[in-house]
Amino acid sequence: MRRLRDHVGGLVADTRPLRNDDFRRLWVANIITVIGAQLTVVAVPAQIYQITGSSAYVGLTGLFGLVPLVVFGLWGGALADVFDRRTLLMITTLGLIGTSALFWLQAALGNGDVWLLLGLFSVQQAFFAVNQPTRSAVLPKLLAPELLPAANSLSMTVFQAGAIAGPLVGGLLIPVLGFSWLYLIDTITLFATLGAIVRLPRLPVEGGLTTTPGLRSVVEGFVYLRGHPVLLMSFVVDLIAMVFGMPRALFPEIAHLSFGGPTEGGIVFAALFAAIPAGAVAGGVLSGWVSRIDRQGYAVVVCILVWGAAMTGFGVAVALADQWQRPMLVVAIAMLVVGGAADMASAAFRTSMLQTAAADSVRGRLQGVFIVVVAGGPRVADVAHGTSAAVVGTAAAAAGGGVLVVVGTVVAAIAVPSFVRYRLSRDAVS
Numbered sequence: 352m353r354r355l356r357d358h359v360g361g362l363v364a365d366t367r368p369l370r371n372d373d374f375r376r377l378w379v380a381n382i383i384t385v386i387g388a389q390l391t392v393v394a395v396p397a398q399i400y401q402i403t404g405s406s407a408y409v410g411l412t413g414l415f416g417l418v419p420l421v422v423f424g425l426w427g428g429a430l431a432d433v434f435d436r437r438t439l440l441m442i443t444t445l446g447l448i449g450t451s452a453l454f455w456l457q458a459a460l461g462n463g464d465v466w467l468l469l470g471l472f473s474v475q476q477a478f479f480a481v482n483q484p485t486r487s488a489v490l491p492k493l494l495a496p497e498l499l500p501a502a503n504s505l506s507m508t509v510f511q512a513g514a515i516a517g518p519l520v521g522g523l524l525i526p527v528l529g530f531s532w533l534y535l536i537d538t539i540t541l542f543a544t545l546g547a548i549v550r551l552p553r554l555p556v557e558g559g560l561t562t563t564p565g566l567r568s569v570v571e572g573f574v575y576l577r578g579h580p581v582l583l584m585s586f587v588v589d590l591i592a593m594v595f596g597m598p599r600a601l602f603p604e605i606a607h608l609s610f611g612g613p614t615e616g617g618i619v620f621a622a623l624f625a626a627i628p629a630g631a632v633a634g635g636v637l638s639g640w641v642s643r644i645d646r647q648g649y650a651v652v653v654c655i656l657v658w659g660a661a662m663t664g665f666g667v668a669v670a671l672a673d674q675w676q677r678p679m680l681v682v683a684i685a686m687l688v689v690g691g692a693a694d695m696a697s698a699a700f701r702t703s704m705l706q707t708a709a710a711d712s713v714r715g716r717l718q719g720v721f722i723v724v725v726a727g728g729p730r731v732a733d734v735a736h737g738t739s740a741a742v743v744g745t746a747a748a749a750a751g752g753g754v755l756v757v758v759g760t761v762v763a764a765i766a767v768p769s770f771v772r773y774r775l776s777r778d779a780v781s
Contacts, residue, residue: 385513387540410737427481432504508635593728630691659756666750
C-alpha cells in the first residue's frame, strides 16, 4: 500500500515552486485572471460568427492575431533584454486591461462591424506578444533551474483550467447575457495580475542589450537559436503540430452544423472549446513524471504524434456525426481531451528546455521567438483550417490536418535525429 501511495504521489504535480512568494502570487493571480481571459477567447470568435455566419471570417482571427504576434513578439523579446522586466510587465498588463475594456465597449454599443472587432483583436495581441516573453523570461530569475519544469506545468495547468471554465461558462452565458458581460469580466480580473506584478522585485537584465532594441538585436536572437539545433527543432515540431493540427476555428461551425447547436454558442460549442484544455489539466495534475524524464526530445516527438493521431480521430468523428450524432460527439470530445493531455506534456518539456538553455542576456529574445511559435502557430492554423473547410468541409480539414501532423513530425525526427536522442538532464546547451 505504501509503495502504491509513493507511486501515485510521484505522478501528482510538483508544488515546490509555490514556496517562492513571488511565483505563488503570480500563480494565484493567474487563477483569477485566466478565466476572464478565456471568456474573451470564446467571445471573439462567437461574436464574429454571429455577425458573419462564416468560419472563414472566424479564421481571419488567425491572420489578425498573427501579424502583431510576430512583430511585437520578436520586438517585445528584445525589449525584455533591455528594460527592467517588472516595469515592462506592468505597462503591457495595463495595455491588456485597456483593450479588454474596449472589447466591452464595442459589444455594449451593439457593434456589427467585423473589421472593427478584428482590428481591436490585433491591438490586444500586440500587448500580449510583449507581455508573454517578458513573463517567461522572469521565471528563471525567481526559481532554481530544477524547479522550472514543475513551475511551467503548474502555470500551464492553471491556464488550461481557465480554458475549461471560460468556454463552459462563456458558451452558456453568451445566449443569456450577451458578449459585453464576458468582456467586462475579463477587464476586471486582469487587475489581479497587475497587483501581483506590482509586488515583484525589480528585475534588471544581467548583461543585456546596451542599445535601443531593433532589428539587429532580434536577428542576434535568431543567430543564437540557429547555433542550438535542439532548441530550433523544438520550435519546428511545435509549428508542425499547431499549424496542421489545431482545428479550433472550425468549432463554431462543427457545433452548429454537425452537432445541432445554436449559431450563437451553447453547450456543444462550449464543450468543444473546453475539451483540449480539459485534457491539458488532466495532464498537468498528473505531471509529476515530467521532471524525471531524461529523453526530452523523444518525449516531445511521442507527445506530438499522439496529438496528431487524436486530431485525426476528431475529424473522423465529425465526418460520422450525420449517422451517429450523440456517440460521435462523445468520441470527438474524447479525442480533443487526449490531444490536450499530449500537448500539455510537450509544452512543459519545450518551455523548460528553452528557459534552462538560454543565457539571461538573450532569454527575452528567445522567449519572443517562442511566443511567436506557440501563439502564432494556432493562428496560422485558424486561417488554414477556416479556408480549407470552406473547400473540403470541416471533417476533412480536421482529419487531414491530423494526418499531416503525424507525417511532418516523423519526417522532422528522421531529418534531425539528434533532437530525438537529446537528453536534457545530460546535455549542456550553451
